[in-house]
Amino acid sequence: EAGVAQSPRYKIIEKRQSVAFWCNPISGHATLYWYQQILGQGPKLLIQFQNNGVVDDSQLPKDRFSAERLKGVDSTLKIQPAKLEDSAVYLCASSSARGSGAHAFFGQGTRLTVV
Amino acid sequence: QQQVKQSPQSLIVQKGGISIINCAYENTAFDYFPWYQQFPGKGPALLIAIRPDVSEKKEGRFTISFNKSAKQFSLHIMDSQPGDSATYFCAASKGPNFGNEKLTFGTGTRLTIIP
Numbered sequence: 001e002a003g004v005a006q007s008p009r010y011k012i013i014e015k016r017q018s019v020a021f022w023c024n025p026i027s028g029h030a031t032l033y034w035y036q037q038i039l040g041q042g043p044k045l046l047i048q049f050q051n052n053g054v055v056d057d058s059q060l061p062k063d064r065f066s067a068e069r070l071k072g073v074d075s076t077l078k079i080q081p082a083k084l085e086d087s088a089v090y091l092c093a094s095s096s097a098r099g100s101g102a103h104a105f106f107g108q109g110t111r112l113t114v115v
Numbered sequence: 116q117q118q119v120k121q122s123p124q125s126l127i128v129q130k131g132g133i134s135i136i137n138c139a140y141e142n143t144a145f146d147y148f149p150w151y152q153q154f155p156g157k158g159p160a161l162l163i164a165i166r167p168d169v170s171e172k173k174e175g176r177f178t179i180s181f182n183k184s185a186k187q188f189s190l191h192i193m194d195s196q197p198g199d200s201a202t203y204f205c206a207a208s209k210g211p212n213f214g215n216e217k218l219t220f221g222t223g224t225r226l227t228i229i230p
Contacts, residue, residue: 033217042119042121042206042220042222042223043159091159104161105160106159108157108158109158
């Protein structure tokens with residue numbers, strides 16, 4: 001079974017630039033999550049999708065972050081404009097059904113450095 | 116607001132010894148407590164999890180102890196091996212079915228097993 005795929009693996013941008021991350025969840029997984037993991041901290045949920053609908057985006061900084069999951073499969077997370085404090089690893093995870101958050105499978109993440 | 120506190124931040128254990136990592140939570144609505152293992156450059160992977168209706172769960176060399184009254188839970192790694200060297204995160208979630216909402220992570224413990 002293929003895992004959660006994310007790209008790119010690394011990205012370096014200047015502050016105020018925009019950036020986008022892509023995630024392809026495990027086939028058949030209806031729930032998709034984006035987490036932000038700042039160095040030395042645990043992951044923090046940014047947004048949770050159930051199919052192509054948003055379940056929880058309470059911790060998403062909506063003035064600069066946006067996410068979509070078209071057709072309930074792949075997802076993109078965008079930051080525009082980026083700030084220095086956005087430097088982190090962005091993790092995508094998926095699970096087979098709503099209610100399985102603790103059984104989410106994580107991708108390798110995208111390491112973002114904002115300079 | 117940090118809802119899950121984890122200690123120690125780092126831990127060095129000799130091969131064959133017992134590694135113990137502790138977590139405490141504040142929100143009594145949490146009803147699912149997983150532990151994740153993360154290797155450098157990889158996403159977190161579910162290691163073991165427990166519900167509050169049991170005080171202990173064991174899977175191989177890994178044991179979770181849970182104290183509901185104290186709102187604390189811990190991970191014990193018996194016969195620690197160099198391959199166990201990783202960062203460990205406790206987490207908590209709430210919901211009707213095995214933590215079906217977002218995961219709240221602790222800050223992580225970097226475990227190093229020395230020969």
